[in-house]
Amino acid sequence: MTTESADLYPVTRLADAQRATAAAGLGALLLTPGPDLRYVTGYDALPLERLTCLVLPAEGDAFLVVPRLELPAAEHSPASRLGVEFVPWDETDDPYAAIGARLGGVSRVGLADRMWAMQSLRFRDALPGAEQVLAGTVLRGLRMRKSPAEVAALREAGAAIDAVHAQVPEFLRAGRTEREVGRDIAEAIVAAGHATVDFVIVGSGPNGASPHHELSDRVIQPGEPVVVDIGGQMPSGYCSDSTRVYCVGEPPADFVKYYDVLQRAQEAACRAVRPGVACEAIDAAAREVIAEEGYGEYFIHRTGHGIGLETHEEPYIVAGNAEPMAPGFAFSVEPGIYLPGAHGARIEDILVCTEEGGERVNHRPRELVIV
Known part of the structure; x- marks a missing residue:
């Protein structure tokens, strides 16, 4: 022991x-x-x-x-x-x-x-x-209220999945299939210290508009955004989960426009985290930014979910959940915008509520990464 x-x-x-x-x-x-x-x-x-x-x-x-x-x-x-x-x-x-x-x-x-x-x-x-x-x-x-040891385990998981995202640009290029990229990412997740690979989402082009897209044999094309959502379980039992968006070459102009909106929405939700704030208020902070810019109908899921020994557990960051934040709550903040048939984007970090506010355990850049 x-x-x-x-x-x-x-x-x-x-x-x-x-x-x-x-x-x-x-x-x-x-x-x-x-x-x-x-x-x-x-x-x-x-x-x-x-x-x-x-x-x-x-x-x-x-x-x-x-x-x-x-x-x-x-x-x-x-x-x-x-x-x-x-x-x-x-x-x-x-x-x-x-x-x-x-x-x-x-x-x-x-x-x-x-x-x-x-x-x-x-x-x-x-x-x-x-x-x-x-x-x-x-x-x-x-x-729901993680101990200091649990928070430390989540930080370790966050650092491990960040290390994988740092390698993703090496795997992404036009002409490769989502499945080929996903296979490389899965190997990297284990190499980064995870005990298991829980999921690998590589959504290229129109597949990026499906939040839980499964890996396919679709060939990635030049100029396409690619949503990469990945996570696994560490030997401790605690889970990682992080999403970043990449583009193989110059991104479409309409995509760049709403990606900027998404960044601001994710930042607004993260800033809203502090003890006593209702879970639904954090969801609203992201949703309001997206709705004000005219993309409200394309944000089709809750803003986040709790994480710990399960990738999805309480508390859920969603309208209707008035549970007040408390120190030790650990959860994702992951707003998304999805244009069916075109492309989509999601930015996801795991946060822990502290006495002072929200601490991110993921630290990779949130800007669009062009490879």
């Missing part, structure tokens, strides 16, 4: 989650492999059809149910520091029934947000009198 891991996944998280469970009126949390389990225990368990589940009662001792063949991995994970009982089960056992018997007559349970449907239905049979709710409603307040 490294000091870094101990800081990222402190033993106090278990008690914090248990108090939140009790405060929410739940009898227990049932956390299967995924970000909720990793957040509470540090255990990055394999998502298998065989049940692995942390059972965290509102009162009493937590226990971790694991398939016997996964017991060594669990024992070598950060979960071993928590003092929880490890309960291995064999191939002919019914772990759902065993959990139901130990929990008894709980009336409400929180299921991990990423729990498989087959598992939630098995728990419904094992706990027939228990209402099922999302564990995220309990854990959101903990997960």
